Structure formats: C-alpha cells, structure tokens
Amino acid sequence: MLEETFLLDQLCGLKSNEVRLAVLGYPIKHSISPQLHTAALEVLALGDPAFACWNYRKIEVPPEHLSTALPRLVELGFCGLNLTIPHKVEVLPLLSGIDPQAEIMGAVNTLKWENNGWHGYNTDGFGLSFAIRNAFQKSMADFHVLVLGAGGAARAAVAQCLLEGCSRLALYNRSLARAHELSQTFLQNENHTSITVLDSPYDPFGENEQPLLVINATSLGLRTDDPAPIDLSVFAGHPYVYDMVYNPPETRLLAHAKDLECPHVNGLGMLVGQAARSLEIWTGREVSFDAMNQAALEALAN
Numbered sequence: 001m002l003e004e005t006f007l008l009d010q011l012c013g014l015k016s017n018e019v020r021l022a023v024l025g026y027p028i029k030h031s032i033s034p035q036l037h038t039a040a041l042e043v044l045a046l047g048d049p050a051f052a053c054w055n056y057r058k059i060e061v062p063p064e065h066l067s068t069a070l071p072r073l074v075e076l077g078f079c080g081l082n083l084t085i086p087h088k089v090e091v092l093p094l095l096s097g098i099d100p101q102a103e104i105m106g107a108v109n110t111l112k113w114e115n116n117g118w119h120g121y122n123t124d125g126f127g128l129s130f131a132i133r134n135a136f137q138k139s140m141a142d143f144h145v146l147v148l149g150a151g152g153a154a155r156a157a158v159a160q161c162l163l164e165g166c167s168r169l170a171l172y173n174r175s176l177a178r179a180h181e182l183s184q185t186f187l188q189n190e191n192h193t194s195i196t197v198l199d200s201p202y203d204p205f206g207e208n209e210q211p212l213l214v215i216n217a218t219s220l221g222l223r224t225d226d227p228a229p230i231d232l233s234v235f236a237g238h239p240y241v242y243d244m245v246y247n248p249p250e251t252r253l254l255a256h257a258k259d260l261e262c263p264h265v266n267g268l269g270m271l272v273g274q275a276a277r278s279l280e281i282w283t284g285r286e287v288s289f290d291a292m293n294q295a296a297l298e299a300l301a302n
C-alpha cells in the first residue's frame with residue numbers, strides 16, 4: 001500500500017521503548033518543531049527520566065493520505081501529533097472529540113490519543129496571547145485590534161481576541177469576501193464585540209485611549225522581497241505590531257515599525273507558545289518555554 005510505504009520510509013529506526021510524537025504537514029522539511037520539542041523534553045527528562053524515551057519527529061503526509069495515516073500512526077505507537085499546513089481544518093471529520101476552544105477556532109493543530117480516538121486541540125491562540133503578553137506586557141484585551149488576513153491564523157487571532165474580551169476588532173484582507181466570511185463566523189460572539197471589515201487599509205479607530213495592536217496574519221513577509229501588508233503611516237498613533245512571520249526575523253512590516261518607533265515583535269514567541277502548550281497537553285507537565293525559545297533561535301540561525 002502506498003500509505004504504508006511513505007510512512008514507513010520516513011519512520012525507519014523506531015526504538016521499541018519510545019513514546020512517539022510527531023508533526024505532520026505537507027511540505028514539512030522546513031519545520032523546526034522537532035528541535036523545540038526535543039529541547040523541552042530534555043529539560044523534562046532531567047526531573048523525570050521517563051521523558052528520556054519521548055521522541056518527536058516530523059513526517060510528511062500529503063493531504064490525500066491523512067485519513068489513512070492517522071490510524072496507522074496509532075498502530076505504530078504515536079500518542080501525540082501536531083498538524084500544520086494543509087491539515088488543520090481537513091482533519092476535523094477524522095476526530096473523535098474536539099476541545100471547545102479549538103471548535104471556536106474551526107481548526108486544530110494538536111492531537112492527543114484519548115479514549116480510543118484522536119482528540120483535537122488548538123494551541124495557536126494560546127501561543128499568540130502568550131507572545132503578546134511576553135513582548136508587550138499587555139493582554140490582548142488591553143488593545144483595540146486590527147487583524148490582517150482571513151486564513152487559519154487570522155481566524156485563530158480573532159477567536160483569541162474574542163475569548164480574551166477585546167472590545168473592538170477590525171479585519172482587513174486582500175480578498176474582501178473572505179474577511180466578511182470570517183467576521184460572519186463570529187457575529188454571535190458572547191461579549192458582543194463589534195467586528196469591522198475594512199475595504200481598504202485605513203485607521204479603523206483613530207486617536208483613542210486604548211492602544212491599537214496590528215497583527216499580521218497574512219503570509220506576506222515570508223519571502224524577503226514581499227511588501228508589507230499595510231502602510232503603518234496610516235495610523236494616527238504608534239500602533240503595537242505583531243507579525244506572525246518569524247522567518248525571516250525582520251519583515252518589511254517590522255522594519256517599518258522599527259523606523260516609526262512602534263513597539264513590535266516577530267512570530268517566534270507564538271511558535272514557542274503554541275509548541276509549549278501542545279507538549280503540556282501531551283505530558284501533563286509544565287514545559288520550559290526558555291529551552292524551546294533557545295532551540296528555535298539556534299535552529300533558525302543554522
């Protein structure tokens with residue numbers, strides 16, 4: 001069977017006593033998740049030698065093979081998985097249960113084998129919130145927020161803003177219809193936060209007592225020649241800028257934020273936060289964010 005071959009080809013050298021974790025994606029070569037998790041597992045193993053046999057790999061799984069790969073990975077002893085592009089939404093019908101926060105986000109990035117089925121979680125929103133608190137010493141509720149983008153990452157950002165009680169939220173996306181669709185999904189939110197969809201990039205809130213946080217959740221910036229997704233000079237004040245892109249470490253948007261003396265940070269903290277939360281879900285232990293952060297910096301420098 002093709003599924004069998006492509007999985008086993010990537011899994012040679014499995015040790016018999018391992019507790020197995022992995023990230024699945026397509027493509028997956030670029031992923032630095034194994035380095036982050038290995039570093040944190042090494043710290044856990046210092047306190048409890050049982051963690052010395054936990055092992056985290058990356059496995060390339062094309063979308064058409066996800067449904068056969070998931071049960072096969074259970075047979076091969078995997079008990080925790082991360083999912084990245086393009087699996088985060090497509091996996092939903094294959095789950096036996098879903099965490100309420102992941103349900104709100106409409107996507108999962110973490111699977112745990114529980115009660116004979118894969119249970120889905122989403123730790124991206126936690127990662128974003130952790131990163132913003134860490135970088136700016138503020139919670140998301142301290143801001144009015146403009147989210148750029150309308151894909152999976154933007155949806156996680158919007159859901160996290162609503163979970164934390166942001167009072168005002170705006171969306172801007174290249175494809176306006178997708179931004180409207182996203183805002184419709186959250187129309188009935190519990191705290192009645194108003195969501196404004198912008199048809200062009202402008203300052204949605206103007207001068208205000210509450211600071212503005214601009215979150216780039218588009219893929220613009222991944223390539224070094226990408227333009228910034230918005231011109232920061234349109235804003236009345238000095239917005240805080242969170243760019244989900246972390247490689248390259250300084251996008252055009254962040255370079256402009258630096259020139260304008262806006263508080264700004266790249267997406268590495270979110271990557272670390274979501275990874276740490278996933279490992280906490282699998283291990284039930286507190287995980288070293290510092291070890292993961294250090295490992296991420298080293299992996300990106302290589």
Ligand code: NDP
Pocket residue numbers: 085124127148149150151152153154173174175178216217218219220222229244245246267268270271272274
């Ligand atoms: P999606 O493919 O789901 O969404 C991509 C978004 O980018 C869409 O809104 C799309 O707009 C927009 N976009 C793409 N190309 C352009 C362009 N040329 N001009 C303007 N807008 C564009 O991706 P995700 O939501 O999963 O990821 C978005 C970004 O977030 C990526 O850079 C990803 O690496 C990053 N990310 C970072 C994480 C972290 O831990 N730091 C975690 C998750 C994601 P349109 O709708 O018009 O196509």
